[in-house]
Amino acid sequence: MEVLSVENLKVELEGREVLKGVNFSIEYGEKVFITGPNGAGKTTLLETVMGFIPFTGRIFYRGKPLESERDFEEVRGRIGYVFQNPDDQLFAPTVEEELAFAPLVKGLKREEVKRIVETTLREFEIEHLRGKPTYKLSGGEKRIVSVACVVTMDPEVILLDEPTTGLDRKRWNKLVEFFEETESSLIVVTHDTRLMERLGWKRFVMEDGELRGE
Ligand SMILES: Nc1ncnc2c1ncn2[C@@H]1O[C@H](COP(=O)(O)OP(=O)(O)OP(=O)(O)O)[C@@H](O)[C@H]1O
Numbered sequence: 656m657e658v659l660s661v662e663n664l665k666v667e668l669e670g671r672e673v674l675k676g677v678n679f680s681i682e683y684g685e686k687v688f689i690t691g692p693n694g695a696g697k698t699t700l701l702e703t704v705m706g707f708i709p710f711t712g713r714i715f716y717r718g719k720p721l722e723s724e725r726d727f728e729e730v731r732g733r734i735g736y737v738f739q740n741p742d743d744q745l746f747a748p749t750v751e752e753e754l755a756f757a758p759l760v761k762g763l764k765r766e767e768v769k770r771i772v773e774t775t776l777r778e779f780e781i782e783h784l785r786g787k788p789t790y791k792l793s794g795g796e797k798r799i800v801s802v803a804c805v806v807t808m809d810p811e812v813i814l815l816d817e818p819t820t821g822l823d824r825k826r827w828n829k830l831v832e833f834f835e836e837t838e839s840s841l842i843v844v845t846h847d848t849r850l851m852e853r854l855g856w857k858r859f860v861m862e863d864g865e866l867r868g869e
């Protein structure tokens with residue numbers, strides 16, 4: 656069963672066709688990579704799926720076409736998006752507050768939010784960062800916190816844009832462990848060949864706005 660799919664997706668930015676009719680789908684629980692050269696349109700594809708960029712063609716979530724801004728708002732509660740640049744994502748004063756944000760927005764009770772925050776801090780081994788302002792984190796710390804934040808939403812699908820950039824060996828292993836264990840569907844945009852080899856998932860290649868399987 657497909658959870659997310661796009662049909663003939665086209666995006667034009669400043670008069671240039673950046674996505675040239677992309678077709679793609681992912682099943683419940685499926686995990687895939689998208690790789691390809693700089694400027695090929697990988698980030699644009701993820702941002703379009705999240706409803707940040709105007710497009711033509713169709714995007715389906717659980718078989719339902721996403722059309723209105725409201726459709727995308729609803730889907731943004733179920734699809735987690737880890738930005739290529741963590742500074743575009745992190746905004747709360749502290750790591751703890753950053754992690755609490757999505758569960759609070761969901762309307763969960765304080766105690767439940769606290770439980771989720773604690774579990775996530777432990778899962779990603781970032782307890783020591785809990786009180787730190789996010790802007791004072793190192794690059795690698797920001798990266799892992801931005802993944803952890805998305806995990807607190809308990810998303811059905813997670814889109815991750817270059818999630819291993821700047822991670823040391825320990826954090827890289829932690830992330831791989833998370834990728835292996837999560838039940839969420841994953842779309843991981845990456846240039847990290849070691850990661851792709853280690854996990855062995857299906858790969859798609861984006862080249863000049865066209866996506867093909869490998
Ligand atoms: N806001 C924008 N306005 C105009 N052009 C844009 C905009 N954002 C991206 N582009 C262009 O769209 C193309 C695809 O960019 P995109 O960021 O999707 O590439 P990418 O595959 O993610 O590359 P990278 O591997 O470097 O992250 C590039 O040529 C880029 O210059």
Ligand SMILES: [Mg+2]
Pocket residue numbers: 697698699739816
């Ligand atoms: Mg990109």
